[in-house]
Amino acid sequence: MGGLKLHFLLFFLFMVLILGCRKSSPDEKVMIKEVWSRPVGMAAMSGEADSSHAHHMNMKHGEQYTGVVYMTIQNPASTPDTLISAESDICERIELHQSIMKGDQMFMQRVEGGLEIPPQKSVALKPGSYHLMMLGVRKSLKEGDTFPVTLHFQKSGSMIVESKVRY
């Protein structure tokens, strides 16, 4: 009887350790959820010729079309991870930005050094907050379209996610 109790106790401790390790393993990768973008209108949508890559390369930065990518990043690991950079074939570059409201005044600033995702926490890239800004978008984006975005994390490495265009 005493042996059974000991076995039970050992099994219980083993399960606690397993579950504990599973919950806070430093090796677990970040999880990306709800990736979406807003539509981007271009001259092509009003019947004119689509803007070619070459054309965009010749444009001044300020004349380029911009877009956005939002998502939720969940970090199940016991150590922080950092979103370092992102890229996509549909635009020239992607930068991490943050909108900051001071009263009714909206400021947008580039986030230097990446975005840290604390252990066992989620960080939302959402309207009026953190977001990925696409610069030099090469094609119009309509509701329902999807396109791949590559995210580079310090620990989780690179991962490709699909962004869905919606309002």
Added chain:
Amino acid sequence: MAKWAFLIFLILLVGCQSRENFQGTVMTDPQPAPDFLLQDQFGNPFRLSDVRGKVVLLFFGYTWCPDVCPATLATWRQVWEKLPQGKDDVKFVYVTVDPERDTPERLRDHLQVFNEKFIGLTGSREQLEKVYQDYHIFVDKNIDPQNPDRYTVAHTSRMFVIDHRGILRLSFSFGTPAETIVHDLNILLSEIQ
């Protein structure tokens, strides 16, 4: 007799309250909305007073903005869809805070994906500065010295509502849900009849 007078007073009081039951920020001393003449996304002149008789939603933004400005346009799109009647009695007016980049063509490209009926306005820097001043709109260009074309523009993100008589009545902070805006627009639309 006194009882009847009290009852009538109560009914009037309740009636007035329900008419003014706005959810947005109400102007405490409503004044006529300052008039302006600008250029729309099709190159046509647009004078605010020409849409007298309509309720006007007014927002100041720029097409290069990836976040807050398109988020507001997406809310407007929802507002448009939720307006049960009188869609044509509401004008959605978007005034640029970035006239150097926001040409009529650029405004047209940007607005058409949200709703072709939204009105995008631009003009000369001088014309627009007067409008910003009249509506107390904060506009501040933040130029990156290494990439002077890639500037951002900090700006007031609140939207304004002008009633059918041309009076500036309400405003909404950024992030106000479409339902709240529709609720208040319906009150203002009911004043037209």
